[in-house]
Structure formats: C-alpha cells, structure tokens
Amino acid sequence: MTEPEIQPAFRSGFVSFVGRPNAGKSTLTNALVGTKVAITSDKPQTTRTVVKGIVHRPDGQLILVDTPGIHRPRTLLGERLNDLVEATWTEVDVVAICFPCNEKIGPGDRRIAENANKLKKGIKRVAVATKTDLATPEQIGEHLMSIQALGQDLGIEWAEIVPVSSVAGDQVDLLAELLIKLLPEGPPLYPDGELTDSPEEIIVAELIREAALEGVRDELPHSIAVVVEEMRLREDRPENKPLMDIHAFLYVERDSQKGIVIGHKGSRLKDVGQRARLQIKELLGMPVYLDLHVKIAKDWQRDPRQLRKLGF
Structure with a gap:
C-alpha cells in the first residue's frame, strides 16, 4: 500500500513591488495576475494609487501591491506618493525591488x-530584474551581478x-512560484476568482487617465487627474442589453493644458474617450456610454485642498 502524497501547505500573503518610476512594476503586476488591474504608460509616475x-x-494566493515609483518629489503630490509607498511596504510579507535590465x-x-534594508527583519527582500526583453544576455548577466553586489554592499x-x-x-510563472514559497502558511485572503x-x-x-496620457507632451502627464462623478446602469434597458452611463472629469492645472487635452475641435478628447471606452467595456463586460x-x-499638485478633492 503506497503512502498518501502529502500536499504542501497553502500559503497566502502580500508582496509589494517597489522601484523607481517606469521600472516595470505595473506591467509585472498585470502579467502575474493575467489581466489588467494596473494602468501602464511609458510616462514616469503613472501609478498614483496602491493597486x-x-x-x-x-x-497559494499572492496579493501583489503595485505602488507608485519612488522619486525625488517636486510637489506635495510627489511627497504624498512617496509616503504612500513607505507606509505600504511596512505592512507586507515580501518587498520586491524592480531593477530594469535596460538601465x-x-x-x-x-x-x-x-530603505528596504531598514524594514523589520521578518519582511523578506527580493530583487526582480525587469525588462529582460530590452537587454542582451550579456547585459542581463552584468545586471544580475550588479544587483548581487549592491546587496553585499x-x-x-x-x-x-x-x-x-x-x-x-519569460520567467513570470517562476517568479510567482518563488514568491509563494516566501509567504506564511495560511488560508486564502480573497474569494476565488477575485x-x-x-x-x-x-x-x-x-x-x-491611461488613455489621456498617450501621446501628450512631457510636462502634461503629471498635471492630469481623473474623477468619475457618476457611474450607473441606464434605466429602462432590457436585462440582456445593459448600458453603463459614466460621467467623468479630467482635471488639468492650466488653461493651456486644457486646450492640449481637448485638441483641435475636440478631436483629442474624442480619441481619449474612444480608447478608454474599449478598455472599460472589456473591464465591465457591457457597452459603455462615456x-x-x-x-x-x-x-x-501643490494645493492640499485640491489634492483632498481629487482623492490624494
């Protein structure tokens, strides 16, 4: 009679991805989850919330905490984003620092x-060399040695x-497997499928906001904020033909920026709406009026009252 195979204990916990702006944290979060939960852009400081x-x-169950990129703040918003990251990574089981291979x-x-080294001892530190597709094998090898040397130093x-x-x-599944092994034993923290x-x-x-960031000038991305004022199913629609009504405001800091976002005769804002609508339709699984x-x-970005109003 063969011995029954012992199943490994189930593990669950929190992993915070940290790093400089544009280090690949949000793209990695989406790749591990298998669907889009965090917006991505080639503009630095795209992430403004903890996702x-x-x-x-x-x-096991891996709860990934994607955070804003840590940077030298030039505004009150920047200071608050840095504070948000540092408050977050004291509450997790693993801190994973992202080091892009192409830099x-x-x-x-x-x-x-x-800063990660000053965290309490129970928090494990992982180094993730991101963006290997943008580097040669030689560059990746040198990068891994530099990460090792930084740790030793x-x-x-x-x-x-x-x-x-x-x-x-490449190696996304391996990373998930390795992160799970670093988590404490415990039951799932979220329902299956969430x-x-x-x-x-x-x-x-x-x-x-992701749609609005595409193709704008370098100085504008930081000035764009979006607030959904109203979002509800349209009444008097048959159950098999739902429609979600969404009313949202894009906030900018100056009149000249407003003109850039709207574009000639509203062309740019219309384009933003079309791109965002497709993504939102996919998210909600129904047609959208935006x-x-x-x-x-x-x-x-510098006004505490305005920051509160915009949710920061």
Whole structure:
C-alpha cells in the first residue's frame, strides 16, 4: 500500500513591488495576475494609487501591491506618493525591488534598497530584474551581478534574484512560484476568482487617465487627474442589453493644458474617450456610454485642498 502524497501547505500573503518610476512594476503586476488591474504608460509616475492584484494558484494566493515609483518629489503630490509607498511596504510579507535590465543601477535604486534594508527583519527582500526583453544576455548577466553586489554592499540578503520579462512572459510563472514559497502558511485572503480589490470607479478613472496620457507632451502627464462623478446602469434597458452611463472629469492645472487635452475641435478628447471606452467595456463586460469633460484645478499638485478633492 503506497503512502498518501502529502500536499504542501497553502500559503497566502502580500508582496509589494517597489522601484523607481517606469521600472516595470505595473506591467509585472498585470502579467502575474493575467489581466489588467494596473494602468501602464511609458510616462514616469503613472501609478498614483496602491493597486492590489490577486494571483490564485493551487499552492497559494499572492496579493501583489503595485505602488507608485519612488522619486525625488517636486510637489506635495510627489511627497504624498512617496509616503504612500513607505507606509505600504511596512505592512507586507515580501518587498520586491524592480531593477530594469535596460538601465544601470543608479543612486535612486540604491536609496530604495537602503530603505528596504531598514524594514523589520521578518519582511523578506527580493530583487526582480525587469525588462529582460530590452537587454542582451550579456547585459542581463552584468545586471544580475550588479544587483548581487549592491546587496553585499548594503548587507541585504536577497531571498531571490529573478530576471523576468513581463512583455515576453519569460520567467513570470517562476517568479510567482518563488514568491509563494516566501509567504506564511495560511488560508486564502480573497474569494476565488477575485483579481483586485480596487473599486470599479477607481479602475475606470485610471483607464481614462491611461488613455489621456498617450501621446501628450512631457510636462502634461503629471498635471492630469481623473474623477468619475457618476457611474450607473441606464434605466429602462432590457436585462440582456445593459448600458453603463459614466460621467467623468479630467482635471488639468492650466488653461493651456486644457486646450492640449481637448485638441483641435475636440478631436483629442474624442480619441481619449474612444480608447478608454474599449478598455472599460472589456473591464465591465457591457457597452459603455462615456461622457468626458475637462476642468481646471489650478496647481492642484501643490494645493492640499485640491489634492483632498481629487482623492490624494
């Protein structure tokens, strides 16, 4: 008679992805979850909220906490985003620092690693070498050695150093497997099938902002904020033909920025609406009527009252 096979204990817990702006944190979160829960853009500081993506596996449940990029703040918004990250990573089981392979490790990376090293001992540190699809094998090898050297220099004992490409899908499953093993034993923390704990209104606002970020000038991305004022099913529609009505405002800081976002005869805003509508329809699983308007909130990134109004 054969012995029954002992199943490994189920594990669950929180992993915070941290790193400089544009280090690939949101793209990696989406790749691990298997669907879009965080917006992405090539503009730095795209992420402004803490987004939780939930990965369900037979051996465990991984709750990924995607955070804004840590940077030298130039505004009150920047200070608050940095505070948000540092408050978040004290409450997790694993801190995973993202080091993009297509860039050399710099002072910003070092500062983040130093802060991670000051966290309580029970929090494990993982290094993720992101964007391997943008680097040669030689560059990846040098990058991994630089991460190892940084750890030795700062006295960090990396639990893992993992190279991944979120875009190509290389080693994403391996990373999930390794992260699960670092979590404490425990039951699932979220119901099966739930992929994020972000309210739909927040995700919708972020999808609109993602569409608005595409193709704008370098100085404008930081000035755009989006608030969903109203979101509800249209009444008097048959059950098999639902329609979601969404009314949202895009806020900018100056009149000249308003003109850029709206575009010639409203062409740019119309384009933003069309792109956002497709993403929101996919998210909600139903057709969407999207009504967008642009408002000015003067210097909102530096104004505590305006920041509160916009949810920061």
